[in-house]
Amino acid sequence: MIKRSLFFTNPAYLSTRNEQLVVNFPEESKKEKTVPIEDLGFVILENQQITLTNALLMKLVQNKTAVITCDQQHLPCSLLQPLVGHTExxxxxxxxxxxxxxxxxxxxxxxxxxxxxxxxxxxxxxxxxxxxxxxxxxxxxxxxxxxxxxxxxxxxxxxxxxxxxxxxxxxxxxxxxxxxxxxxxxxxxxxxxxxxxxxxxxxxxxxxxxxxxxxxxxxxxxxxxxxxxxxxxxxxxxxxxxxxxxxxxxxxxxxxxxxxxxxxxxxxxxxxxxxxxxxxxxxxxxxxxxxxxxxxxx
CATH class of the missing domain: 1.20.120.920 (CRISPR-associated endonuclease Cas1, C-terminal domain)
Incomplete structure (x- = not known):
């Protein structure tokens, strides 16, 4: 299965519920969105006003989802990966x-x-x-x-x-x-x-x-x-x-x-x-x- 890539350019609050990534926005007019964590291969965080819960980070890492953060020039600058990536x-x-x-x-x-x-x-x-x-x-x-x-x-x-x-x-x-x-x-x-x-x-x-x-x-x-x-x-x-x-x-x-x-x-x-x-x-x-x-x- 091809894993999905999520790209966040606007302020958002990211959390997890029922094995889903839950996205909430500061604007009241924008509805909450959810994505199955098992479908994710890459999550790219560009905006400096994005907040994530530790529970979400844990689930993303366990799913071997690469979490990429960007610097002030909007270029990828860090990569979060699991400490244990293989049983051997x-x-x-x-x-x-x-x-x-x-x-x-x-x-x-x-x-x-x-x-x-x-x-x-x-x-x-x-x-x-x-x-x-x-x-x-x-x-x-x-x-x-x-x-x-x-x-x-x-x-x-x-x-x-x-x-x-x-x-x-x-x-x-x-x-x-x-x-x-x-x-x-x-x-x-x-x-x-x-x-x-x-x-x-x-x-x-x-x-x-x-x-x-x-x-x-x-x-x-x-x-x-x-x-x-x-x-x-x-x-x-x-x-x-x-x-x-x-x-x-x-x-x-x-x-x-x-x-x-x-x-x-x-x-x-x-x-x-x-x-x-x-x-x-x-x-x-x-x-x-x-x-x-x-x-x-x-």
Whole structure:
């Protein structure tokens, strides 16, 4: 079942009753609304005047619903996840922590190859120059010692948008604002899947900044980025105003968990595909597999 995403932009009081999320508004004219908690995958809290009960938070966590809060710039800044995400969590932590350096280098090689290949396929679908990316995808070595990931990303964004002076930079000109928001949603999806698969999102296979609590999420989300890029590209091409990250654009970007992607010849919503990816990653740590399952852009 595809889990729902709820996005709160206005002041509200959120509580629970009979296994439902109950929404009440300050305006007397607005009626109370309820949503089954079991249907929820993500709850995004943007407005600073939203109040939640502890009982609701407990039920959301028990349901493995990712609760995302936003900062004053309306960008996701925190993610609430359960302390126990899997029944075999302790054993799975051990396999993850014991992963050898050669294995992690091979996993990063697969990740970079999948990302560059998906970037190439995205450009190709748009009838843009993709030959260099297609070649680089096959030249990535163990551990990506030649840094093909960064080189390919720079080339990809130079060819993706026909916007003067555009380059991929978190603080750069639009549509960087849209990409930032989309990637933040994707990061939350990835972290949720990692925890549900019984692994630590802070222990990466490549990213390892001591201040980063989501290093593994930043690793595993890489091949999924082109799917976000495709959605952002369509928004830009629609001609709407992208200077401001308005509610309509955010609603479009909140389609990311439900986007159709294909893994191993089978289509599924992105959030379900991410669970397949993280489960396959654990199998690599466990030793029963040597390949991470990533989606192919088509």
């Amino acid at each position: 969590q302790t054993v799975r932590y051990r396999h993850q922590l014991d992963a050898s350096v050669p294995l992690k280098k091979q996993l990063w090689q697969q990740t970079v190859m999948a990302k560059i290949s998906n970037q190439a396929q995205h450009l190709k679908r748009l009838d843009k120059y993709s030959l260099k990316l297609e070649r680089w995808a096959g030249e990535v070595k163990s551990g990506d010692t030649q840094n093909h990931e960064a080189i390919a990303a720079a080339h990809y964004f130079q060819n993706l948008f026909t916007i003067e002076n555009f380059s991929r930079n978190q603080k750069g000109i639009p549509p960087n604002n849209l990409l930032n928001y989309g990637y933040a949603i994707l990061r939350a999806i990835t972290a949720r899947a990692i925890v549900s698969s019984g692994m630590l999102p802070s222990v990466g296979i490549f990213h390892h900044n001591k201040y980063n609590a989501f290093s593994l999420a930043d690793d595993i989300m890489e091949p999924y980025r082109p799917f976000v890029d495709a959605l952002v590209f369509n928004i830009v091409e629609s001609g709407c105003n992208i200077e401001e990250l308005n509610t309509n654009i955010k609603v479009e970007l909140l389609q990311i968990p439900a986007m159709d992607v294909e893994i191993d010849g089978k289509k599924s919503p992105l959030m379900n595909a991410m669970s397949r990816t993280t489960n396959s990653l654990y199998e690599c740590f466990y030793g029963s597999s040597r390949k991470i399952l990533y989606p192919e852009f088509g």
